[in-house]
Amino acid sequence: MSVNTEWKPKIVAFCCNWCSYAGADLAGSSRLSYPADVKIIRIPCSCRLNPLFILRAFQRGADGVILCGCHPGDCHYSTGNYYARRRMTLLFSMLSYLGIDSRRTRVEWVSAAEGPKFAATMNDFAKTITELGENVKLGDLRCKEN
Amino acid sequence: MQRELIDRIRALMDEGVATRVLGWKKGEFFYDTEPAILTAEQLDQLVYDSFCGPNLSKYLIQEMPKLEGKIIALIKPCDSYSFNQLCTEHRVDREKVYVIGVGCKGKIDVDKLRARGITGITAIDEDGDTLTVHTLYGDETVNRHEVLLNKCLTCKGKEHRVFDEQIGESEDTSAGADRFDMVKKLEAMTAQERFEFWRGELSKCIRCNACRNVCPACSCVKCVFDNPNTGVQNKAAADDFEENMFHIIRAFHVAGRCTDCGECSRVCPQGIPLHLLNRKFIADIDDLYGEYQAGEEIGQRHPVINYTQEDCEPSVVRERGNQA
Amino acid sequence: MAANVTTEDILRISGVNPRKCMKCGKCSGTCPAYDEMEYHPHQFVYMVERGQIDKLMQSKSIYRCLTCFACLERCPRNVEPAKLIEAVRLAVIRQQGMNHMTENDIPALLDDKLPQQAIVSAMRKYKK
Amino acid sequence: MKKLSLNSLNQWLEGIAGERRVIAPIEAADQVNYGVWTPDSKIRLDALRTVKSAKDAFFPQVENMMNFRAEGKNLSVEMIDPKAEDFVILGVKACDARSFDILDRVFLSDPYDPFYAARREHATVVTLACGRPDENCFCVNFGIDPADPKGDATMWIVDDTLYLRANTEKGEALVKDLEDADDAAVKAQQAKTREVAEKLPFARLNLKGFDGDHLMEKFNDPHWAELSRACLGCGTCTFVCPTCQCYDIRDFDTGHGVQRYRCWDSCMYSDFTLMAHGTNRPTQVERFRQRFMHKLIYFPSNNEGMYSCVGCGRCLAKCPQNLNIVKVIKALGGDEA
């Protein structure tokens, strides 16, 4: 792949409202920076993340998708993240099976108290995605800006 | 056996058990049998032979609301899993079906004969393991096992998981094959090789929806891909992505519910090995959450709508390696 | 000597972050060689942070440390003073381009009071 | 008549492909479909039936028609120029060749389809006679001679030799440099093929009554329910069919604008011709009936008796549940001729 210095990854972070979105807020109020390439979408619970949304993001040009939710056992809805964990494990495995680099998808449990972890996670994920470069395998050519 | 079956069904109908039977009927050739719902008068059209490959259980869904009393259904051992799964999902009412577990010794795939260059087929004589194929261009002899449907090569065994009565002998035609062979082979490839394999296969897809429409697990009243309100409605893949999207989501939606009946691959006009997608989910489920066979019993809670607190993290996918 | 050794050098060599220190003094409270030292473990940490590397490098204190790791073991904040001391010693060695002493110098220095551990650690540190 | 050793086929094709695209039956991932030929392609002229028909070359499954670009609140429209480039489609069987005539009736009559027309105009169709029809073939019922297909040029394969005959100027231009040949071998093969074709199980279907005069009678025939019972409502038959020409026009929001494209549609689908109030063919029986009524009644009654079926046998071979047009003709057509 040609190295484009202008290229910036697009990263979608789905955050559960109760833990990880609050963790992101804490990262913000603690002034812990992470790349602006990361854009957060608030969902009520990690179990709200439909695989359709992940594929949609990749279709539309996302280079990485990360789901953040409450730590297992801490789900605001008690069991949501357990379902999310199974679903995402299976989905990520399937994407990998289709030859999509599994480093483009990630799940990280971030509590409301873990602002630093949120920022660190996003920094690390953005770094990984930047290294991986543009997502060409799972994108939709029609959605490329031209 | 066909005779015995017809006699028994007629007797059941005479007893008033049911007025109709879901089975197979004769086609234009000896091999193009067709799923059919027959009344007592039409019973002579009923066929049960080596070409009754289609899984009939899904047809019961549309029969349910029409039924007064029961319907007789001919269910092969492998189809019994689909039947149970449909009962679990309340799509089929066990009480409304009189299940005749029909024996099965593997079904023949005519396309496999064609793939061997045997065309213009007019008749087949079966003698044990040997098939004599008569064609417009002469006769050929083949080993029966070699031309069985792919799904028969990973036969789930001769046991009917559900029945009211059983007729005929069954045989496990898997010959000890590991159904995850190809899944493992793919897993062992590099990501790029896997990507190319699937691109090659999925790029053939014409989005005819045969895989979806035949699938007993894909029983949605309205599929997300047909529904204009979902935002993902899609009639033909206008981009590679949409081929991936359709098949990933389809496999995901049936994950945990797929009984591995193999119909998706059987019906694909382009010969895409779609079962390898579903089987990957099955392999992962078995591996990560414990062995599970959908449709083994009625009322199971499948692994994708279940959890344990100790489940592995999604990072297991990365950790298993072979990603780059 | 040593004018060009900076705090950063010491931190890079040691991998220690002295800012984690909350100045509780437990390292010094536990140090068996405390009374032999001009600067004590907690001061080491403080002085490195303050950039007083020269003073440390010129002090005999750095050779009094037994590398027993008691300070490192006891520190509630994982500061690891012993590693800092080691790093300062290393900085001295690098400056000199040679060892503080050779193994041949050791026997003459031996006496009854010298703990066995000091000999072992001296061997480890000074052998080329 | 010209000839060419099959061994030199690639060489010949390379010559053509230097100037324009060559579309031919190519095997990829175990299936033979029409595709763009390259020297690395596995060409399969011997395949009796490609999975999809040759119609894709003129009427692809997905085709972009226009783009809308959004800049803030402003929208600009950009039409796609249907200008096509010259290409050669090679190895078209008699049935598929006939399908082009049927498609022409649809796309070249009013309203004229510029996309289809441009491709037709730029194409050189090279057909290939059948040597080995199979039990699913029934083209002879529609007056098609599998041994002598039309097109700009016609090919026959006899043993290791490819015989070629130009039928038009375009065809002549293509084959003129090849070696001249005697047509005895071709004649012999044609006789054999025609003999087999006459003996095929569906060589004599009774098409009496499949016309506009019997529309209501056929429409109301009681057999439809039984015929369609096993239908899954998939689109296999329509998508492999060389004459099915229905399409849907859809918009895709790319994020920067909208692409308006057309894609094949299938009358077997529940959302086919979906309207605001719902669908006018709510059950599969009606959808199933629509497909065959169109092929066997509506189309011929509007097109001087030309059936919208060419007897290629793809739907027979590919229907997952073994439903097909022959069963329909037999059920509705009364006695054998």
Place this chain on the structure above:
Amino acid sequence: MQKIGVFVCWCGSNIAATVDVKAVANALRSEPGVVFSTEYQYMCSENGQNLIKDTIRDYKLDGIVICSCSPRMHEATFRKTALAAGLNPYMVEIANIREQVSWIHKDMTEATDKAIVLGRAAIAKVKKNAPLTAGTSPVTKRALVIGGGIAGIQTALDVADAGYEVDIVEKSPTIGGRMAQLDKTFPTLDCAACILTPKMVEANQHENINLLTYSEVESVSGFVGSFKAKIRKKARFVDEVKCTGCGVCTEKCPSRKGLNEFNMGLNTRGAVYIPFAQAVPNKAVIDASNCIHFRTGKCGICEKNCSAGAIKFDQQDEIIERDYGAIVVATGFKPIDASAFDEYAYNQSKDVVTSLEFERLMNAAGPTKGTLLRPSDGEHPHEIVFIQCVGSRCSRDASKGKEYCSKICCMYTAKHAMLVREKYPDTKVHVFYIDVRTPGKNFDEFYRRAVEQYGVDYIKGMVGKVTVEGKKLRVQGSDLISNEQVHIDADMVVLATAIEPDPTARSIGTMLTASMDTNDFFTEAHPKLRPVESPTAGIFLSGVCQGPKDIPETVSQAGAAASKVIGLLSKNELVGNPCVAHANELLCNGCSQCERVCPYGAITYVEKEVRGPEFRGTKRVAVVNEAVCQGCGACTVTCPSTAMDLKGFSNNQIMAEVDAICR
């Protein structure tokens, strides 16, 4: 086309310093559907809100997007603003350009670009929003308090005084908790028992309070206003009604093996025992693991000696199921296990004690009847070393302690030092400290009194090691001010051990789906503005379970939690969250998968007559109980046909956001 208004907030300089708010407002103005876009210094101010209200009315807006701080901060504010202007409050979306943009990015171009993208996503979402109306659910007018320490007692008393029923569930046989174990309290040095026991008695006698001691909460289901709890009342093997608390059985019991929990295991008690003299309820309890009857089937001396006939060896655990409108967590704390501190010889010498053990040694009701004696030989100690921050402020590893400051140790150590010096002026007292933290009313004065008036020797530095030298404890520490190592031969060493949440808190947190931090302290809904509420509606926090605090703070938090509970219970019904799941009957397959994943049992299936363009007839469809549904969305992803969708976070809304972000 909808009419959307966009309002970009400067948040003073919080946003405007890093984000070009004018550029954001301008960029968003050109988005399709946006008819108005502006910026303002403080959108949440009255003027800002008026601007929004006026614009909604003037432009007849269908939806608004506020680009401001986190929706967790002001979403409710702006929803109310919208409502006041006649716009459905759920037609409001927030683009978080403060926490997610201005506060974390330094580059203005980058931050502005990101703010625009987030604004676009919010616009895309709001265009797919639908007006929502909340449903209502009833409130059970009873509260459950988990934990019977001072926090639980105070909360219960306050709630009960307001006229609502309260059940206190306490796992030990008596209420009173940690405070009951204390001798004196700082900074007034009044006796803990003297101020606590009247409250314990009051709780016992209150007509609205029901004490469930020796009981544990087994499971909790339901939601705010309608919780259902299962409580296991463990068998005491003593009939609580008949037992008079006379104590004869406890004296006659021949087993003396049970460690006395109340005295921190410094002495033993009988197998049948009353935890302490002022226990409430003052009823005996049999510890079956130490009881000879339960081990051998013999003995039964207590039974023979009980004139009330209260001993019931065949008593069984009892499960009580009750409904509650609110639940208060007051699970308290315990000191950490000091045995990990080998350097202080805690495991080698009985004379190295924790502060709570020391508390018992000083207490008149303790094992030494209040005379300070060395546990090893019963002699008076003449030199005592106190070590502070044992296991507090420790970041090295979890086995060694806690990263947080335990807050109370400085003060209780000063108290101990002072009490020793007062009672035994001949005893030398040294305190090793890192910092002395005394923020609190009269706290620093108290500490200075220890130094100035009582002559306690405060040494700035830490102890490195304590070794046992015969009858002495050799303490080696550093004095950072004199810059020398000190060696003290002490008779006793007292460790000011860190405190940690009670070990039962974790399972209760899971049961209540109340979030906890990494230290197992319960998380408050907002660290400043909602400190006594858990993020889980209807769950309130009282006392140390939320974080270290002393008695006055605990009592004030208990009162605050009580007022929140009263506020909740005073309502007859609650207005629910309208962002709940909803099943499209036409699309529903009737497969029951959603029913299986719903954590609240909010989904049921019914046979229903359904009419649609493609289907008419009776079918099995999912129905969501909107009062029970909490809106997690687990069902929506389980549903393959997307028949199940979540209002406020619908598939189309989220996909619109995805599209806008990836554009």
